[in-house]
Amino acid sequence: MSSSLILIVRILFAWAVAVLLAGSLWGWLFDGIGGVFALLAVGAMALALLGAITHVRRVSLLAGRLDAAVLANRQQRRIELPMETVEAYELVAEVLHHLPRSGDVETSPGSLQVQARVRRSDPFGGARPSRWNLLARFAVTHDRVLATVHPGNGTVGVTVLCEPDAAHWVDLFALDEGSNYQNAESVLRALSSKAAAQRREEQARAEREATDNALTVARLNLLQAQVEPHFLYNTLANAQVLARTDPPRAEQMLGHLIQYLRHSLPREHDTLSTLGEELERTRAYLEILKIRMGTRLQLQVEIPDALKQVTLPSMMLQTLVENAIKHGLEPKPGGGTIWILARQVDDQVTVTVADDGCGFGDGASAGTGIGLKNVRERLRLTYGDAASFSIVSNFPSGVAATIAVPAPAPATAPVQPPPVPAAAVDGGIHHG
Structure with missing residues (x-):
């Protein structure tokens, strides 16, 4: 007042x-x-x-x-x-x-x-x-x-x-x-x-991003959960058959399965692995398959040590190898060879799994496509547009599947491409 x-x-x-x-x-x-x-x-x-x-x-x-x-x-x-x-x-x-x-x-x-x-x-x-x-x-x-x-x-x-x-x-x-x-x-x-x-709005956007990230992780875990039991069920079914027909080989298969699980179970809840760890897991997987296929299955690996720390979605390398064997080498009389190659070009690392099996025709077994769809979806969820996947015919026979992922940062020195087997070179393996 x-x-x-x-x-x-x-x-x-x-x-x-x-x-x-x-x-x-x-x-x-x-x-x-x-x-x-x-x-x-x-x-x-x-x-x-x-x-x-x-x-x-x-x-x-x-x-x-x-x-x-x-x-x-x-x-x-x-x-x-x-x-x-x-x-x-x-x-x-x-x-x-x-x-x-x-x-x-x-x-x-x-x-x-x-x-x-x-x-x-x-x-x-x-x-x-x-x-x-x-x-x-x-x-x-x-x-x-x-x-x-x-x-x-x-x-x-x-x-x-x-x-x-x-x-x-x-x-x-x-x-x-x-x-x-x-x-x-x-x-x-x-x-x-x-x-x-x-x-x-920023808080709501952050919450939406957190929710999207949680959903992405959940979808990745679900996709991974779809991959891992597939191989385990097949291996146990084969061991059950061998236990009746060839117990020593069944015991050997179970021993390799134990080695496989040692590489797998500690990372069962992790969606990412390294190329080196995936290679060890895949080798254990192939040792199990060699018991069943014998000399019909040959393996050649050309992965520089500098690239073994590149991150990959868990079980992805094995999925490509399993797909090559199931649809390429198993239907082919006399079997064939699996090549696992890796190289770095600029800011991309490409990992190729090639085979000289039946290819897209000539007696190849028809699949559901779930495995390759799984690969594409996991790459998209993990890397977005920074990763890609391609699958092409190999020459004179077989298929070459290639995934490309971002190179680790800081970028390592460029690695000279390793010599590629003649079958792979003639097939013009493409990296997508």
Whole structure:
């Protein structure tokens, strides 16, 4: 209450001084004050008092309190925004553009300032006031809003200054009826609201990414779970048959199965392995198959030691080898050879499993395609577009399946391609 009384007294005192000065000038010009001047003086003082009371009343309704800070014509606000400088500057410019009745928005990216000119609500409905209403004709019709962005570390500060679009001496005689307080609060609320909405969107995006990652891991684990039992069931079924027909070979197969499990079970819940670990697992797998196929199965491995630390989805190499044997070598009389090759070209590592079996025709067994679909899906989930898979015919017979994955970072020195077997070279093994 004391602040509002002080403000009203200050306004009336300023008008009283102005009336006295005007009265002195009037008396000098017209040899006396006269009734006309006295009437004008009383009217001016009444309007000044009415304007001050209206200002106090409206600010009280807007702010819910009365003190020197909220009663002032010129308002300043400061807010901290948890974002980068450029992002905060664009947000401030957007808020000032959408401020009610704002126009003439000027942006200065170099100085990180945005200025807007805001029209005050028009009590005359767009019509010019009467020529006899001098106070209304010379009233302030616009306010200025100046926002400055202050760069920081992780957060930026924004200072907002709202003031009448007039000289400072006008504050002695005219009040803005809370328009600049309203502008300042509107800008502050808009910045807070938009910053909070942006943070919520980022949090929701992070939660969606976390959920997507969890779903990806779950799908990878499911796909891996579809691969591992397939081989185990087949091996145990073969061991069961050998236990009746050839117990020593059945015992040997079970011994190799134990070695295989030693390489597999410690990583059963891990979706990624290394090329070296996958090669050891695949060798144990092939030792089991050699018991059944004998000399019909030959193996050639050409993988440089420098590439054995390249990461691969678990069981993927074995899936390609198993596919080559099941659909290529087993149906072929006399069997054949499996080649496992790896090389690095620029930022890609290619791993090829080739065979000289039946190929896509000539008695090859028809498969369901689940294994190769599994390979493609696991590569997509693990590497996105950075990995690829291709399968082509080998020459003179067989199939070559190639996966390409990103090389480890930092990139190792380029590895010279190893000599490729004649069957593989003639077949033009392609790397997709």
